[in-house]
Amino acid sequence: MMDGYVKIGSIAQAMRLYKQIIEKRINPSIVTFNNLIYGFCKTGKLVEAHKMLDTIKLFGLLPSPFTYTTLMDANIERGNIHGMLELLQEMEANAIEPTHVSYTVVIKGLIKLGKLQEAVHLVEEMYAKGITPDQITYNTLIKCFCKA
Incomplete structure (x- = not known):
């Protein structure tokens, strides 16, 4: 679902889903973060995309190529x-x-x-x-x- 929101340019909706995942104490995967990073990059929000890179590390995940x-x-x-x-x-x-x-x-x-x-x-x-x-x-x- 998050990927779909990102593809149509609705990064706000994707972020809402991300926040719901966190609130429910579900650990996001690298795919979750890659979707968000792609969405932020696609909409020109590089600062937010770089923040997501830092967040990946906070969750103990390793960024992918x-x-x-x-x-x-x-x-x-x-x-x-x-x-x-x-x-x-x-x-x-x-x-x-x-x-x-x-x-x-x-x-x-x-x-x-x-x-x-x-x-x-x-x-x-x-x-x-x-x-x-x-x-x-x-x-x-x-x-x-x-x-x-």
């Missing part, structure tokens, strides 16, 4: 490349392995900074780690090189 990737992408969309890089560092510090989607988001951020060589190096790093880039990863790079 999806958690970080969603936040990193939202930071890039708002022009906060520094915030994206901080999240990547936190992700690595917590030993959470980025997925091919995570890497693609970081590549997009590097490209916005004009760091083409670093973006290409990241693709090489993906292969070295056994992570295969997908068409979106390559389309992101191709678009960048066309602009350059």
